[in-house]
Amino acid sequence: MRRLRSPLGVAAVASLAFLLFMVVLGPVFWAEEAVRTDTMALGQGPSADHPVGTDGLGRDVLARVMVASQLTVGLALLATAIAVGGGLLLGGLSAVLGRRAGRLVNGFIGLVVAFPGLLIALVLAVVLGSGGTSAAVAIGLAGVPAFARLTQTLAASVAGRDFVAAARVLGVGRLRMLFRHILPNIGEPLIVQATLGAGGALLAFAALSFLGLGVQTPDYDWGLLLNEGLNRVYLNPAAALAPGAAVVLAGLAFNVLGEFAAQVFGGRASDAHPSGRSIRPVPGDALTVEDLRVAYGDAEPVKGVSFRVAQGERVGLVGESGSGKSLTALAVSGLIEPPGVVSGTVLAGETAMVFQDPMTSLNPALRVGTQLAEVARVHGRLARKAAAERTVTRLSDVHIAAAAKVVRQYPHELSGGMRQRAMIAMGLMGSPRVIVADEPTTALDVTVQKQILDLLREVSDRTGAAILLISHDLAVVGQLCSRVLVMYAGLIVEDLTVERLLAGPAHPYTRALLASVPDMAADRSQPLATIPGRMPSPAERPAGCPFAPRCPLADSRCVSELPPLEDGVRCWHPVLGEPVTIMEKGSER
Known part of the structure; x- marks a missing residue:
């Protein structure tokens, strides 16, 4: 409507x-008039009886x-x-x-x-x-x-x-x-x-x-x-x-x-989510997701995800490749393309998306300023001059020097870090309540990576925007976020604070992820810790916990019954109050 x-x-x-x-x-109203001849008006010009x-x-x-x-x-x-x-x-x-x-x-x-x-x-x-x-x-x-x-x-x-x-x-x-x-x-x-x-x-x-x-x-x-x-x-x-x-x-x-x-x-100028339910702001929460599912035919890589992100909160979404975290981010942003089918509810304010590789996200044939100004003109209905002025302002906000010069450059003329800053500036061309960042530091060296994370933190503090950071790197999440959502096989298996993550998570999968990250105290004579087995295919629908075939604590109940997400953990045998041990980091795993 x-x-x-x-x-x-x-x-x-x-x-x-x-x-x-x-x-x-x-033909109903003029059929008779169209065939009626008037011998007194042959070839006449316009008149009251014959308008043309x-x-x-x-x-x-x-x-x-x-x-x-x-x-x-x-x-x-x-x-x-x-x-x-x-x-x-x-x-x-x-x-x-x-x-x-x-x-x-x-x-x-x-x-x-x-x-x-x-x-x-x-x-x-x-x-x-x-x-x-x-x-x-x-x-x-x-x-x-x-x-x-x-x-x-x-x-x-x-x-x-x-x-x-x-x-x-x-x-x-x-x-x-x-x-x-x-x-x-x-x-x-x-x-x-x-x-x-x-x-x-x-x-x-x-x-x-x-x-x-x-x-x-x-x-x-x-x-x-x-x-x-x-x-x-x-x-x-x-x-x-x-x-x-x-x-x-x-x-x-x-x-x-x-x-x-x-x-x-x-789907241009649409306020509708692919699920068919409208995206609208929710008082108190910047983002509310309930029973979100993404299906491609019989395969369902996201199997019912629910979480909330408060205004100004910075939340990390982690998991190994194929866990469904990027598809969740795309579904939240309304970017799932056919033949993907999205169901569930997403309630959000204005959302901005920062993609993993800005070189493929920015159009190489258009100047940077043209692409940023387009956001303000399409979504903000700004005039050309006002959109151009906002473009320079937003590039300056993300600490790009000589922003007036950068707007006239093409993406290939910028470094990787500057392109990612330009992507963040593009997201800020509106007034987003939620910034979804899909592995924004993957292709950057550690120095630029820290700068981008600091910039995202600064933007969140200054604008009050919530951040949903998608990453497979727990260290990156720990630098920016205060809360972590751990995904496995299309489900959230643990919702915990960063402090609890570092002190000792409760879910065996989260503990295995943490154990697989080497630190300075790791025994270099031992092989790197790995998680045995593989993640189930999106087309598989195990009756119990999807991590059970790889979990050392699994029993018959784990195989036959899916545990609910209670007290922030989806597990029948959570490990409570115990740090990740040296044994978990050893070669036995």
């Missing part, structure tokens, strides 16, 4: 109402324009359907055919798409013969290559994913692979392109009818009416302007609907 109240939403509703009025009600004049037989031009709406728009939609259907089939086949056949299809698409679409439509219209249906088929076939190229590009981005490979292993047929596994995952941009393409098809169809290759008398459409009006343009310009205005307005209406579809399906 919020999108419908935006300027674009209002324009989209008005455009849809305009098209429906023309197509549905036009009459044609050579005395028929009302405005009435004929309104009645022609149904045939014109209907045939344009037919052409769009042909282009979309053919493009989906041709562009998607290259992703499911063998390598040699796929190359042939790709080569054919590349060859045909090099020719202008209208030129192809003209040739096909001549070959198929004149007539409305023939023209629609010609325009539709001419639009197939462009739509196929888009489908081909999108399908290629999906065809290499694991779920497609798994379907191939299971012996799924090519057509089923295309329509079941590939097309549903690229549907959003295709819907947007189809909506925009309808406007182009409408214009092309009017052009063919204007040239005499489209609708033939006694039928008529806007292009044919435009041709008739142009013959008398010096006597009655309104007769030519009316069908021309109808073509322009209908084309604009389709384009507005396409832009609105891009906003809806692309």
Whole structure:
């Protein structure tokens, strides 16, 4: 509903109402007037009885324009359907055919798409013969290559994913692979392109009818009416302007609907979380997560995560690779892309995201200042000058010297530490209540790493923003955070303070993580401590504790029953009040 109240939403509703009025009600209200001849008003200009004049037989031009709406728009939609259907089939086949056949299809698409679409439509219209249906088929076939190229590009981005490979292993047929596994995952941009393409098809169809290759008398459409009006343009310009205005307005209406579809399906300017529940601030807490789940088909890498982060609190989310911590951060920020499905509740204020590698997060083709200013202009609705001024201020806030110069530079001209500072500044372009930092120091040396951590602490103290720090490095978390959430196999297994972490955590997995970190007192003659076994696959759903197969304290209850998260620990046999011992750090582990 919020999108419908935006300027674009209002324009989209008005455009849809305009098209429906023309197509549905036009023939109902003006059908008789469109065929009634007035021998006393042959070829007249605008008058009270005929607002845009009459044609050579005395028929009302405005009435004929309104009645022609149904045939014109209907045939344009037919052409769009042909282009979309053919493009989906041709562009998607290259992703499911063998390598040699796929190359042939790709080569054919590349060859045909090099020719202008209208030129192809003209040739096909001549070959198929004149007539409305023939023209629609010609325009539709001419639009197939462009739509196929888009489908081909999108399908290629999906065809290499694991779920497609798994379907191939299971012996799924090519057509089923295309329509079941590939097309549903690229549907959003295709819907947007189809909506925009309808406007182009409408214009092309009017052009063919204007040239005499489209609708033939006694039928008529806007292009044919435009041709008739142009013959008398010096006597009655309104007769030519009316069908021309109808073509322009209908084309604009389709384009507005396409832009609105891009906003809806692309998720721009949205306040909705992928789970379908709105992200809204909660008094007292900067972030509340309840039963958050992320699923990819049968695999569920995040299996029901719940936690709270208070305003100004700095919380670390740790775990080994594959534990689900980064997916949790992306889900909290609303950045899970299809085919991922998010469920649960996320209640948060304005959220900023600092990614692991700023070189891949910043657009290398745009200046740093342009990218930061875009945040303020899109989300803050600031004017260009005000956004530019805020960009310099925010870069200065993160201790980047000569910020006025840096805004004119490209990402590759900055060092790794400066790029990460620029990412933090981008997050501060708004007024975030939560900053989600996904391993922001991984690619940095220890000196710059400390500077970034100090900067995050300073930003949190100055703005009151909470920080959710994702890391696999307990030392990094200990430097910044006051509280730690430990994840394993998609579950939070322990919620504890940093002091308790250093004194001795209660969960065997947390103790094993701590034991695997060497310190200055470690016996160098002994091998590094490791955790035996492996983490269960996201597709596995163990009945009991997922850490049980690797835990030295596990018993039959641990294998058969999942422990609840009580007093900050999810374990049937927590180790209470004991520091991590030398034995736990020894070679026996």
